Amino acid sequence: MVLEAWYMDGSEEDQRRPHRLEPNQPASLEQLKELGVFYWQLNADIYESDPELQQIRKDRGYSYMDIITIHKDTLPNYEEKLKMFFEEHLHLDDEIRYILDGQAYFDVRDKEDRWIRIAMRKGDLITLPAGIYHRFTLDETNYTKAMRLFVGEPVWKAYNRPADDFEIRQRYMATASSSACFFCVLRDDSSSYMVVRLKRTLSCRYCAGSCCTRPSSWPSDSFRRPR
Numbered sequence: 001m002v003l004e005a006w007y008m009d010g011s012e013e014d015q016r017r018p019h020r021l022e023p024n025q026p027a028s029l030e031q032l033k034e035l036g037v038f039y040w041q042l043n044a045d046i047y048e049s050d051p052e053l054q055q056i057r058k059d060r061g062y063s064y065m066d067i068i069t070i071h072k073d074t075l076p077n078y079e080e081k082l083k084m085f086f087e088e089h090l091h092l093d094d095e096i097r098y099i100l101d102g103q104a105y106f107d108v109r110d111k112e113d114r115w116i117r118i119a120m121r122k123g124d125l126i127t128l129p130a131g132i133y134h135r136f137t138l139d140e141t142n143y144t145k146a147m148r149l150f151v152g153e154p155v156w157k158a159y160n161r162p163a164d165d166f167e168i169r170q171r172y173m174a175t176a177s178s179s180a181c182f183f184c185v186l187r188d189d190s191s192s193y194m195v196v197r198l199k200r201t202l203s204c205r206y207c208a209g210s211c212c213t214r215p216s217s218w219p220s221d222s223f224r225r226p227r
């Protein structure tokens with residue numbers, strides 16, 4: 001099974017339900033990549049010794065790691081935290097999450113400001129770029145266990161929408177609407193992107209793909225077909 005994502009309906013009822021459009025309108029892995037969202041599928045049963053995970057962490061500088069179990073019996077201030085996670089927000093750094101058990105949803109805004117719901121299951125590792133508006137919710141199973149990864153010391157602060165004037169938001173928007181690859185847009189920045197090589201983008205108007213080489217730990221090209 002690989003990642004599944006779809007455009008959401010506008011209903012405000014129970015955030016834990018799938019909220020698919022009728023008929024379902026899937027969002028492809030390619031569409032997610034254009035938003036700067038990247039995905040790997042790993043074997044969560046061996047996360048403590050997984051060489052693939054170790055390689056991703058090494059390549060991308062994910063030095064920090066912790067594990068959060070989101071369930072009413074394990075997470076202090078459970079209701080308050082879930083409410084906070086579901087507020088539309090952005091971060092100043094990438095959000096990197098690896099689902100070790102259970103399942104959940106990440107919602108991201110596309111370029112036309114529509115919500116795309118990403119179904120995260122055991123083994124899914126996702127990176128949301130700094131500056132993207134997003135939110136998180138459990139699904140109807142009400143349980144997930146996730147690894148949180150970070151470049152350097154973690155900064156958990158979330159900025160709720162509206163945060164349009166933030167530099168990171170403007171930089172993200174410039175990147176998302178540009179025909180340049182992420183590497184070229186962000187190469188002058190001193191953040192983690194300096195050490196990240198993203199997929200060869202032959203249509204990049206600056207490098208035509210020449211600045212991008214493919215390490216073994218690039219995101220998965222596989223994509224879960226809608227049911």
Ligand SMILES: CSCCC(=O)/C(O)=C/O
Nearest residue numbers: 068085095097135136146
């Ligand atoms: C799966 S970790 C909980 C969600 C979270 O940390 C976050 O920032 C959501 O946007």
Ligand SMILES: [Fe+2]
Nearest residue numbers: 181184204207
């Ligand atoms: Fe480039």
Ligand code: NI
Nearest residue numbers: 091095134158
């Ligand atoms: Ni977040």
